[in-house]
Amino acid sequence: MKTILVSGASGIVGYGILRCLKNRGYKLIGTTIYNNSPAECFADIVEIVPGSSSAEYLPYLISLIKKYRINMLIPGIEIDMSVWNEHRKEISEQGAYVLLNSAELISLCLDKWKFYQKFAEYDTCYRIESSIEADYNKFNVPFIVKPRHGFGSKGVVKIESERMFEQYKACIGDTLMMQEYIGYEEEEYTVSGFFDYKSNLCAWMAMRRKLSGGGFTETAEVVSADEFKPAIMELADIFHPVGPTNFQFRRDKGIWKLLEINPRISSSTSIRTAFGYNESQMAVDYFLNHKKIVQPEIIKGHAIRYTEDFVFYDSNHI
Numbered sequence: 502m503k504t505i506l507v508s509g510a511s512g513i514v515g516y517g518i519l520r521c522l523k524n525r526g527y528k529l530i531g532t533t534i535y536n537n538s539p540a541e542c543f544a545d546i547v548e549i550v551p552g553s554s555s556a557e558y559l560p561y562l563i564s565l566i567k568k569y570r571i572n573m574l575i576p577g578i579e580i581d582m583s584v585w586n587e588h589r590k591e592i593s594e595q596g597a598y599v600l601l602n603s604a605e606l607i608s609l610c611l612d613k614w615k616f617y618q619k620f621a622e623y624d625t626c627y628r629i630e631s632s633i634e635a636d637y638n639k640f641n642v643p644f645i646v647k648p649r650h651g652f653g654s655k656g657v658v659k660i661e662s663e664r665m666f667e668q669y670k671a672c673i674g675d676t677l678m679m680q681e682y683i684g685y686e687e688e689e690y691t692v693s694g695f696f697d698y699k700s701n702l703c704a705w706m707a708m709r710r711k712l713s714g715g716g717f718t719e720t721a722e723v724v725s726a727d728e729f730k731p732a733i734m735e736l737a738d739i740f741h742p743v744g745p746t747n748f749q750f751r752r753d754k755g756i757w758k759l760l761e762i763n764p765r766i767s768s769s770t771s772i773r774t775a776f777g778y779n780e781s782q783m784a785v786d787y788f789l790n791h792k793k794i795v796q797p798e799i800i801k802g803h804a805i806r807y808t809e810d811f812v813f814y815d816s817n818h819i
Contacts, residue, residue: 504528508581511538515577517771519543521781566595602764631680635673684751703794706778718769722803745780
């Protein structure tokens with residue numbers, strides 16, 4: 502029996518991954534910093550760990566690998582992806598496979614401006630013009646400012662006046678960047694691809710989505726992934742992804758524009774699994790079991806996320 506550790510087990514990505522692997526014959530270890538969370542509903546064992554940026558974290562993680570004889574580690578939060586990427590050699594030396602994208606792509610995606618600079622080296626129609634010059638006249642209004650660091654749509658602000666711009670101007674460059682506002686929110690798409698060690702595209706799936714206030718997919722509709730393939734192939738040639746990789750697009754004047762790449766399993770992974778695309782299982786199959794990944798049959802439909810209650814009764818009431 503393979504033992505798999507998923508970090509961030511109390512968050513939407515972490516427990517989404519656990520849900521995708523549950524009842525498939527694995528021993529699932531979930532880690533979280535929270536004493537009170539729904540993680541135990543999805544993992545066989547839950548371990549409370551130190552904060553990922555603390556000095557105690559890495560030794561504790563290594564102790565868990567040894568204690569449970571972990572075969573694979575899957576990050577469920579961005580900070581773990583970053584920390585594991587910095588220490589992937591030390592973690593891998595414990596005998597566990599660490600599910601991480603290419604080190605270079607992770608590093609680029611941790612700073613959206615550095616990612617843009619790399620992207621700007623190539624003549625491509627998929628790039629959105631960006632800047633770290635605090636110049637209100639740089640782009641047509643509206644335009645957006647967004648954090649250089651972080652994932653998803655958290656912190657993205659649509660600038661519609663110079664007065665509004667002045668609130669963020671001082672932070673542009675160090676922590677924020679500017680970007681053209683393109684397309685419409687109704688034309689936003691999330692595309693997940695699975696890439697082998699040579700960055701060949703093995704499988705992919707696309708959905709049109711609507712975001713929640715927290716920056717996660719709230720509703721999603723399965724769409725044909727075929728029209729995204731040229732964009733995904735070109736982006737793979739530039740950034741060399743490995744394993745599960747998530748691409749966010751908007752359509753602008755008939756052209757796909759890349760909002761960002763998430764070099765990991767995304768928050769909509771449990772939705773994808775419901776429609777036949779289980780990237781967590783693909784990762785186990787490819788990296789642990791050395792199986793070839795082929796395009797799965799995708800079921801058409803749509804999904805809506807909602808809030809669910811998990812109730813834990815005291816033992817004296819059972």
